[in-house]
Amino acid sequence: MEENQKFIPGIYNWCDRWCERCPQTDRCRVFEKEERRKSNNQDKEWPEVVSDNLNETLEMLKKMADEMGIDLDSEEVKEESAAQMALEEAQGVIAENHPLHELSEEYWKKGKDWLDSELPEENLLEWKSWVEMGRENSEAIESDLRSAEEALEVIQWYLFFIPVKIKRALHDQMDGFWDQYPDEERSDLGTAKIAAIAVERSLEAWEFLYKLFPKEELLAVLALLEKLREGLIEVFPNYPKFIRPGFDD
Structure with a gap:
């Protein structure tokens, strides 16, 4: 017991x-x-x-x-x-063809294209060359490199997690089973909430990379994540009310 x-x-x-x-x-x-x-x-x-x-x-x-x-x-x-x-x-x-889910699919594809490209390595090499030329402080750059590695790990962890959870939330919303439950207990709102948390953490990670490498490709990814954040609030306006056991209570 x-x-x-x-x-x-x-x-x-x-x-x-x-x-x-x-x-x-x-x-x-x-x-x-x-x-x-x-x-x-x-x-x-x-x-x-x-x-x-x-x-x-x-x-x-x-x-x-x-x-x-x-x-x-x-x-x-x-x-x-x-x-x-x-x-x-x-x-x-229906959930797969919902505009919010389609937006999440566009996000992971664009994010994966950047991660799989040569751009991350090229940017890091360019950055390191600035240190070698004395244009950047080596200690500061090492700290930023560690933070960049952390940002990449966060991005990779949530890249596919976000569309999966958004699809699940949309599916539960259509099901109607949770309509009689309070917002604090609705499954669709709970799933939307963890999707929103993943979006927020991904936004922070991409924003850090953009600060280091202000490239147009990263700006496009950030724009998609911002649309996802706004879309989750629009489709699931009450998701912040959900209480995640052990995390929010």
Whole structure:
């Protein structure tokens, strides 16, 4: 009982999945479970671990269904499942084509193009040449280099995270399930909130790089992120009210 009380219910639903930087890992059941799984499966290949996880999930679902008196093999359940899957697929297509999600897709593609190009390395080399010529203070430049590396790490972490969470938030908003819940508990607002946090952190990182390398390509990326920030507020105006367990309470 004491072991269970230390965990915060649902904390893992509203985090950024960056466990290495999370101050709440000792209160996250998913983190504890994954660490235990890693320890118990050190000799297993990744596909085998995924298969074990899937089988475990299916067993849990079957057990829950049995406890509720539901026959998963009945024609009625199969028809309901098929209808629900069709609805989920339709909502997914609508979410993918929403202007906000399309904007997030444009962002990650433009951001990845810059990260994959030769421009970052060229800019750093140009910067270092200024130090060698005595145009910049070496200690200050080393500090900025460390900050630049940190900025790049932040950008890379959230690059794909942002469109995934925006699509999830749009999907949950369409679902209608959370309409009767208070804003503090709505799933669509919670997902929009963590997407907005990722956008803000990415903005700060790109702004730092732009300060070092005031290039037009970076300005275009910053413009997209600013549109995403404004779009999230427009589509999910009440997301700041959501309370993320363990983070906002």
